[in-house]
Amino acid sequence: MDTSQRRIILDSLGLGIGVGTYGLTFGAIATASGLSVLQTCALSLFAFTGASQFAFVGVVASGGAPLTAALTATLLGARNMFYSISLAALLRVRGWRRLAAAHLVIDESTAMALGQKNPRDAKTAFMWTGVTIFVMWNLMTLLGALAGNAIGDPKLLGLDAAVAAAFLGLVWPRLTDRLAQIIAVCSVLIAVALVPISTPGVPIIIAGCGAVALGLLWKRLIEHNAGADD
Amino acid sequence: MTELTWGVALVIVGTYLWKLAGLSVPQTVLEHRVTLAIAALIPVAFLSALVAVQTFADGTTLVLDARLVGVGVAAILLWLRVPFLPMLIAAAASTALVRLFF
Structure with a gap:
């Protein structure tokens, strides 16, 4: 094994262990919000996409219907498809390997793979980051789930605020350009306005879809103006 | 199965299909301009709504x-x-x- 491969593996292990520990928070919040240990672990084992898992639990905890929660979580998972598109050419996997690789497509494994110089390094970074996070995330989910059962009420220990902080931490690095900031503000305003007049969970879906539509409109306007200037 | 278990099952199937689709479907279909624009907007839009609701909502009241x-x-x-x-x-x-x- 050459040094560049060894360095990639070490980086992947470090990132994976760090990120995997958040599984502790997910597990604790999930069972404290009313999911069973089995349901909590099933989400981490088979859905394996942190933001969507937090979204599902967050909506359920705030009194939303499980199906509304599932719809929110699934829509949020759509970004993984676009990660897969970028990865497809690098990984070139077929058959059962493709089925397995698909499961490991998450924010961190994608970022690590796309940051490499050639397809071979990309593959190594993707596999090692994905597998390390998968193992850590699931172990920590189980530990957290058992702890959450003991805690009982998510308001104790401020776990409900930790969920909000988790979403904030996930959206923060994406607020780099003006369009993203406008979308974020619109989405917050729509969601807050809808809370008193709709069922829990519904404001997230309407605000999310509404803000995406506004963003598309905004983009089109800018492109139209740029075209008019020429 | 309880409604909650159905929800969990739906999340599992839904999120996995997105991941698999990107590796399987021909690139030209997915790399359409509007699809890419929507994909770029979804995380910011939904995560922001989640922050708002998780911070200010208590059931259907704002607090x-x-x-x-x-x-x-x-x-x-x-x-x-x-x-x-x-x-x-x-x-x-x-x-x-x-x-x-x-």
Whole structure:
């Protein structure tokens, strides 16, 4: 094994262990919000996409219907498809390997793979980051789930605020350009306005879809103006 | 199966299909301009709505409570580039402390 491969593996292990520990928070919040240990672990084992898992639990905890929660979580998972598109050419996997690789497509494994110089390094970074996070995330989910059962009420220990902080931490690095900031503000305003007049969970879906539509409109306007200037 | 279990099953199937689709469907179909634009907007739009609801909603009423302190602390720590896990712990702890003393 050459040094560049060894360095990639070490980086992947470090990132994976760090990120995997958040599984502790997910597990604790999930069972404290009313999911069973089995349901909590099933989400981490088979859905394996942190933001969507937090979204599902967050909506359920705030009194939303499980199906509304599932719809929110699934829509949020759509970004993984676009990660897969970028990865497809690098990984070139077929058959059962493709089925397995698909499961490991998450924010961190994608970022690590796309940051490499050639397809071979990309593959190594993707596999090692994905597998390390998968193992850590699931172990920590189980530990957290058992702890959450003991805690009982998510308001104790401020776990409900930790969920909000988790979403904030996930959206923060994406607020780099003006369009993203406008979308974020619109989405917050729509969601807050809808809370008193709709069922829990519904404001997230309407605000999310509404803000995406506004963003598309905004983009089109800018492109139209740029075209008019020429 | 309870409704909650159905929800969990739906999340599992839905999120996996997105991941698999990107590796399987011909690139030309997915790399359409509008599809890519929508994909880029979805995380910001949905995560922002989740932050808002998780901070201000209590069922169907809007409230200002101890959670806002935790989210405020989280924002400051994110601004200072503090890593994710310590940031989460600080948010939870500050909210719990406010509840304890007020």
